[in-house]
Amino acid sequence: MKFINSILIPFIYIFLHTPVCAQVKGIGIPSIKNYKRSDYRGGTQNWSIDQDKNGNMYFANNNGLIQFDGTSWHKYSLPSQNEIRSLKIDSSGKIFVGGNNEFGYFQNDTKGILKYHSLSDMIDKKDKQNINLIWRIHLFNGEVIFQSFTKVFFLKNNKLRFINAPSKFQFSFLVNNRLYFQDKSLGILEYKNKKLKQIQGTTFFNDKEIWSVFPLPNNKMLLATLEKGLFISDNTTVKPWETEANAFIKKNTSLGGSMIKGKFIVLNSVLDGVIVCDLNGKIIQHLNRQKGLQNNTILTSFIDNKDNIWLGLDNGITFVNENSPFSYFDYSYNIGTVYASTVFNGNLYVATNQGLFYHSWNTPFKDSPFTRVEGTISQAWNIQVINNVLICASNSGALVIDHNKVSKKLDSRGYFGFKTIPNHEGYIIGESYNGFSIFKKSADGFEYSHQVAGFDETTNTFSIELDQDYLWLKKDPFLYQMKLSGDLKKFDYIKKHKNISGAYTGIGSLQNINNIVYFQTKNHFFRFSREQGTFFEDKKITALFNGIPAITTLIEDSQGNLWYAHNESLGVLTKNQNGTFTKKQAPFSNLSGNLVNNYISVNTIDPENIFIGQTDGLTHYDSKFPNSFITKPKVFIESFTFPGDTILTGNIPENHQIYTVPYSSNHVKFTFSSPTYENQENVTYSYKLEPFEENWRAWSTLSIKEYTNLREGTYAMKLKAKNSYGVESNISEITFTVSPPWYRHFLAYLVYFILLITAIYIISNRIKLKIRKNRYYETIEQRRLYLEKESKIRHEQHELEKEIEKLKNDKLQIKILAKDKELVNNSLQVVKKNKILNGIIYKLKDIDTNILDDSTKFEFNKLHKSIVKEVNTDKSWKDLEKHIKNVHFEFLKRLKEKYPTISPRELDLSTYLLMNMSTKEIAEIMNISTGGVELARYRLRKKLGLNKKENLIGFLMSI
Known part of the structure; x- marks a missing residue:
């Protein structure tokens, strides 16, 4: 048929000329791991499977996009909460998905969380209603191609265009870098030069729904249809593939399949699980519910990067560890x-x-x-x-x-x-x-x-x-x-x-x-x-x-x-x-x-x-069995969580960011993952948090670790994994910094430093000021003390001088008193002398001068005149009285001020008493009798207000 010449001639025999390490054992059952709906918390049906470059698995599920990293399951939904029927991951990590009247892509944000970006919003609302289900997605010649039953959309450089189906598309196939579409009326169409070109003679398949196309050796192709079985075509003819595999598919209906390194074909069935056959159609393995699958309806199959099989079931997901030297009879x-x-x-x-x-x-x-x-x-x-x-x-x-x-x-x-x-x-x-x-x-x-x-x-x-x-x-x-x-x-x-x-x-x-x-x-x-x-x-x-x-x-x-x-x-x-x-x-x-x-x-x-x-x-x-099944595992710090935030670090490629954790959130949690799916339960982890821990922790299957009450500083969480074969991974690392509390923050320390400097400056100035004040006050105090001392010295000197003066005065007074005494005594002697002379005069008066001769009389008169002259010219008493008043002027003044009624005669008596003169001497000076002196003393005591017991002379001396 012309279809054969058109579609098979350009196929490259890449699978035949490439060394193949994949191997499927024909004896026993490979290890099977079933994941139930309760495990991945999604819908029952899984329609498409793909794997990113980190090894994480993705499933197009009735409830959205399911991600599995070997440890944890994550679900991401479309805004409309619709099912996802197709997915494809490009080299940049974008996950393109298609659903009912909706298609777009998921991409990681800065925190590693997958966010959905709709591409169908770029289409007019009228056209968007007629998109229908997106069944297949292809990456072809720099374009992302979304195929539904009614349209095919082409995305390139963020621009979207579409081509309507001539009548109705079935499915599309990317085979050896050529893209084909099956149309219910025109047969097989090839997409070339941005157009769909009909391949003549392909209407043979109009009544057959092709689910998969596989290249075979010798320019042959194997086409798997839904209900009509398997067909093999060469350059001229198309005929049923009369093999064990075809008999199985015709009996159980095919939902497509996949190829293992071009050496084995995996065929999905609706009724009896999945078979793996060689390129001659001989069934090598048959896996169904009896052999360990949880469901017999296989909606899709996928060969991962280790040549193991993933099956999307009508109810659940199954992993088949095909690339292993072990198989089992259970x-x-x-x-x-x-x-x-x-x-x-x-x-x-x-x-x-x-x-x-x-x-x-x-x-x-x-x-x-x-x-x-x-x-x-x-x-x-x-x-x-x-x-x-x-x-x-x-x-x-x-x-x-x-x-x-x-x-x-x-x-x-x-x-x-x-x-x-x-x-x-x-x-x-x-x-x-x-x-x-x-x-x-x-x-x-x-x-x-x-x-x-x-x-x-x-x-x-x-x-x-x-x-x-x-x-x-x-x-x-x-x-x-x-x-x-x-x-x-x-x-x-x-x-x-x-x-x-x-x-x-x-x-x-x-x-x-x-x-x-x-x-x-x-x-x-x-x-x-x-x-x-x-x-x-x-x-x-x-x-x-x-x-x-x-x-x-x-x-x-x-x-x-x-x-x-x-x-x-x-x-x-x-x-x-x-x-x-x-x-x-x-x-x-x-x-x-x-x-x-x-x-x-x-x-x-x-x-x-x-x-x-x-x-x-x-x-x-x-x-x-080839040792290729033992490979070095990968390991990721899947998530980094602290109160208030979660970062899915495992989704971020080449993550070199240093994360900052507030001190109030210094309770951090890490989860680990290793996209190692064979014998996953035997994968172990070892880790250490530097510089908090010096040594690696013992190997453990636990994939979670928490640290609490971390002090501020920069930490590096290091992680490694070991698979079931004892092979260790490279070290995965994430760096984060715990901020100090505000009172230990750098800015706080800067403020503390500034405050310290300011305090030091202020205290220094205050100390300097205080020192200056102290020095000033010390100077003042020293001056005061000096002045006090000087004053005291002066006072003492003055007192000394006063004392000296007093002593001098006392001495002088004593001298004066002695002089006064002497003067008084002299005066008394003079008085006595005058008294004697007056007595002589009186006696001379009694002498009769007439009896005397003239010369004697002359001499007598001369003597008489001389004595009278002596007595008359002697002013000693008046001088004494004057002298006494001058010497005791202050005393007399105080006495007069204190006792104004005192008489001059009593002042004289007080002076004589002060001079410690005897009663006889006072009587002689005052020319009174001793009895008169006593009487005068009595009157003076009375005027001074003294009683009998008080000493008059002592009282006068106190004045």
């Missing part, structure tokens, strides 16, 4: 807890807690479950091939299996397993619930022989050294060393060992490596020397386990690999061709916790088919 295959497995005569046999089951080894495992071996309904502990006989050790006894049924019961007692006996060909020993039994090979197979006497304890672990006659049995806390008798009927020798080394206590495990029995304690391996009767360490084997945690079980498989168990985890030392070993532990971390403790089962058929028993089924491991 309850859907009728398998419970697995204790052992083996392949025999083209069948895989599995010993479980529900009996022995088998499945054809040469037939694909796809949908057919395991079948119970007839006659095994009790617990089966082991299944072994010994001398080409299949023997099952079970709770029902020792059973021989032939043609998938129990052909013979060797013994009805319960058994744990069987071993061949060295140097006794045709004999095996069985470990029963109460000791050991011997079985002998006959023409009809093995037959029960007898019970070995001497040991009847229950055990389930033993090994025999092939080149000696010892049976070594480990039964905690002892190691039993037992020697069988020659006829195998009893134990001739039994010895118990509690330790195998003086340096290490206890016995860790007992194992057979390269046909030699080894005894292990704390990863040190010992052998027994029969010659010396002691245990010695094998340094070579011990060296293999350096750096490995203390093991509890060690198994050598058919390839010489050493499988070890520790802490319910599994690891392997793979044997190389040169005899060395390579440690491989990380891939098996996903099995941790699911291994059957004390019953570790590893069955290596070949490097690509290794079966491991688990508590919930059987695990298939392909050691040749």
Whole structure:
């Protein structure tokens, strides 16, 4: 047909010429993780899926856009709250979405929160009502293309244009960089040069609704229709793709699909889940509700950046860990807890807690479950091939299996397993619930022989050294060393060992490596020397386990690999061709916790088919699976929250911003995410807040951390993740600053500094002023003190002078008084002299001069005149009186002021009394009698108001 020539010739065979690492295992079921509506808190239906460059997943959901970062789910709604049917993410991180009469894009704001920006608002209201549902979105030649049933819109450089459908669009397809639309009338249209060009001869599909188109080798194309099945076309013809895949799709209806690296095709169905087929249409996997999906209607499928499958279901979301060396046989295959497995005569046999089951080894495992071996309904502990006989050790006894049924019961007692006996060909020993039994090979197979006497304890672990006659049995806390008798009927020798080394206590495990029995304690391996009767360490084997945690079980498989168990985890030392070993532990971390403790089962058929028993089924491991499934995880600080604000830092690409947190909001919370979806429950985180913490926190699955009461400062929150394979991510970091409280803010400190400087300045000035004042006052005080001192000195000097003057005055007064006394005395002498002279004169008057001669008379008269002259010219008394008044002028003045009525005669008397003159002297001076003096004294005392007891002279002296 012309359609074939038009659409297939330009396709580039990119998928055929690119190395492909993707791989889909055809045995078992990959790990499946279902997310229910209650998990993502959205609508039931999920129509489209995409992934951003950080690894976050996005789903077009009935309730809006769902985001999943590996840890948390976030929902973002359209303004109209309508469903979203399509989405596509460009390289810038814009998430373009389409719904009913609405399309646009979500983009992160500065806080990492997705905000919706409508593009349909750029269309006229009339045209907007006829948009219909946007079913497909494509990124093509720099344009974003939104396709609905009625229109196709083209966005470029923020300009929008549209083309109406010729009649009605079905869907559109971007194949090998060419864009096609299916129209119900015109067939297939190619978008070229901004126009839709019809491809001739494509109306063949007008009655068929094409959901997906896949490129195939040799220029062929595979077209998946809704109800008509799958069609393959080459350059000339279109015909149904007559394959297993087409038969499945025709029966269950197709809703499109996706391709895994151009090597496998994922086909969605409406009725029976999803299938994965190769390019020849052979179904490799079929996943449905019975196999672990939560819903059989697959609306969309998506291959993520690790080649794993995401399914958008009619009710929920499912993740299929396709790119993994592990697949599983679980309850859907009728398998419970697995204790052992083996392949025999083209069948895989599995010993479980529900009996022995088998499945054809040469037939694909796809949908057919395991079948119970007839006659095994009790617990089966082991299944072994010994001398080409299949023997099952079970709770029902020792059973021989032939043609998938129990052909013979060797013994009805319960058994744990069987071993061949060295140097006794045709004999095996069985470990029963109460000791050991011997079985002998006959023409009809093995037959029960007898019970070995001497040991009847229950055990389930033993090994025999092939080149000696010892049976070594480990039964905690002892190691039993037992020697069988020659006829195998009893134990001739039994010895118990509690330790195998003086340096290490206890016995860790007992194992057979390269046909030699080894005894292990704390990863040190010992052998027994029969010659010396002691245990010695094998340094070579011990060296293999350096750096490995203390093991509890060690198994050598058919390839010489050493499988070890520790802490319910599994690891392997793979044997190389040169005899060395390579440690491989990380891939098996996903099995941790699911291994059957004390019953570790590893069955290596070949490097690509290794079966491991688990508590919930059987695990298939392909050691040749490419190591591309182990990648370095990414880690993000998903959100940074403090009171009043939340920042989704995980949505912000290359976030180097430093956030500021107010001191009042110094309670911060971080949530972590790692878009690692395989074995997500085993992803662990380690973190530290610098400089608050110096060391990294221990690895933990917790994805949230809070810090309270942080002091101000700049902090760096550092985070790293480790996936289930033990691979660590790079460090993710966010920096934030806690502002100080206002009283410890830089501006506050600046104000404090200014206030301090101001205070210092003011205080300094005040101190200086005070110092100046103090100096001034000190100067004043010193001046005052000086003046006081000077005044005091002057006063003292004055007083001294006064004292001196007083002393002088007193001395002078004394002198004066003495002089006065002397003068008075002299005056009194003069008075006496005058009195004597007056007496002489009176006596001379009595002398008769007439009797005297003239000369005598002359002399007598001359004498008389001389005496009279002397008496008349002597003014001593008047001078004395005057002198006394002058000397005692102040006294007389005070006395007169105080006693104004005092008479001059009494003043004279007071003066004489002050001069301490006697009464006789006063009488003589005053020319009165002594009695008159006494009378005058009495009158003076009375005038002065003195009583009899008061001294007159003392009183006068006080004045």
